[in-house]
Amino acid sequence: MKILHTADWHIGKKLQKHELKEDFALFIEWLCATIKSQAIEVLLVSGDIFDLANPSSEARTQYYKSLLKLRNLNCKIILTGGNHDSPAMLDAPQEILRNLDIEVIGGLPQDITQTLILVKNKAGDLEMIVVALPYLRDSDLRKGNEGVSYDDRVEAIREGIANTFKAAEALCKMQFPNIPVIAMGHLYTAGTETSDSEREIQIGNQAAFQASQFGEYFKYIALGHIHKPQRVNALVPTFYSGSPIPLSFSERKDEKRVLIIDTATGWEPQSISVPSFRKLIRVSGNLSQLAQSLNNLPGHDGLDHLIEVVLKEPKYDAQKIYQFDQLTSQFEKSGYQIVKNYTDFDENLQGTSALYESNQQLEDLKPKDVFIKLVDQQDLNQEDKQDILSAFDEILEEVQNPINS
Known part of the structure; x- marks a missing residue:
């Protein structure tokens, strides 16, 4: 059989x-x-x-x-x-x-x-x-x-x-x-x-x-x-x-x-x-490297290939972020779609979003990751932290895996 x-x-x-x-x-x-x-x-x-x-x-x-x-x-x-x-x-x-x-x-x-x-x-x-x-x-x-x-x-x-x-x-x-x-x-x-x-x-x-x-x-x-x-x-x-x-x-x-x-x-x-019906492509580099890589993508038949674009630069630069946004938003090439883009600076500005890495977007964050960062800011001993995280896991389990949904 x-x-x-x-x-x-x-x-x-x-x-x-x-x-x-x-x-x-x-x-x-x-x-x-x-x-x-x-x-x-x-x-x-x-x-x-x-x-x-x-x-x-x-x-x-x-x-x-x-x-x-x-x-x-x-x-x-x-x-x-x-x-x-x-x-x-x-x-x-x-x-x-x-x-x-x-x-x-x-x-x-x-x-x-x-x-x-x-x-x-x-x-x-x-x-x-x-x-x-x-x-x-x-x-x-x-x-x-x-x-x-x-x-x-x-x-x-x-x-x-x-x-x-x-x-x-x-x-x-x-x-x-x-x-x-x-x-x-x-x-x-x-x-x-x-x-x-x-x-x-x-x-x-x-x-x-x-x-x-x-x-x-x-x-x-x-x-x-x-x-x-x-x-x-x-x-x-x-x-x-x-x-x-x-x-x-x-x-x-x-x-x-x-x-x-x-x-x-x-x-x-x-x-x-299993045949590959579409490719998932990650492109990274500085602005000029990204522009060249996106421009050199070869033509193909079938489903659109999906692209993740990462801007990598040594220092935070608001002008480069603007140029990066222009590059990705204006990208048009038959057979390809950019579905995700983010920046990765070696030196980041610290501010209200300092809890998270520059390459993290809201849809990438897991509920537990956010909760752990919140708990880490509290003045708690290790045993209390573990009990709180355990309770959170149980609540998350009930929410994500409902028995009678």
Whole structure:
């Protein structure tokens, strides 16, 4: 049986206010062609289907149209919710989609047996089990008053993740002995490389999960959340497929991919590169260097390439900022769009904005970064600061990852 693993679709994503719906549409076309040419029988999508918990009607329409295109390929589809997704929204059409052989697990069910998806071969025989675990929210992992200190809460979350996977493992061993099992997960494991477009999860990523705790029972573990494709150092093949399209300029050099497992030959996946539908380009230098670089951009076909422009100068100069603004605002070149620009001076003016670096814009700042700078200005001991940050993480978790949104 051939299985394709992808994740972090982030339907509805905007990069610096520029919509990426065309990029995703082209990815789905390519994915359908790949599923057909590779004779894929099972498609796994490990979380963050949408970019927002309450996606726009346009994003929802693209989601359902994409599922129908994939469904027409007679491929079993299994999707799980991520930290960006609303469990309630994903789970709402669950029964209808199940009749189309599309399994969606938006949030962790009360009965964990509902995460066990039976996969049959063309002859109708049980071929494998997929444990489709979605993003595990703090409310799924910490019960009652488990742990009162910050360290206790972090440890409770780590143990909760491990116990959830162990509970699923125990069920599979009991109900389906000798049947191979794949696990899906959406979480942050220790030691992985992140990008700018990932939202911190589980107490600001402090509760990083040790991949060794997955154990050696599952044949393959299909992870989502980290956008940079990478292997996790675990006892069994464990991979982040990464996002199929670049979602931030920090991902501009990543080689996007999907992973294909052929159970006839083993559980090590084959990496298939996703075509680059548009480039993300970072241009930096002084004014003359920027003007030359922008003028020398080569022509191309397809989607507009998106540009991040950085003015780098030794000293703060208001006149150069004005000239830089003129350069970027008046830029016109077919096939290119400047979507982000900022200055980077070695010597900055200090003023009311001194808390932040000159190259930081409002949309680049994370809520926790702002809060940390505020806390650092207060006369507090380290223990009080840690308690305040812990409380902030919990509030931010509730706001960004609502249970019933």
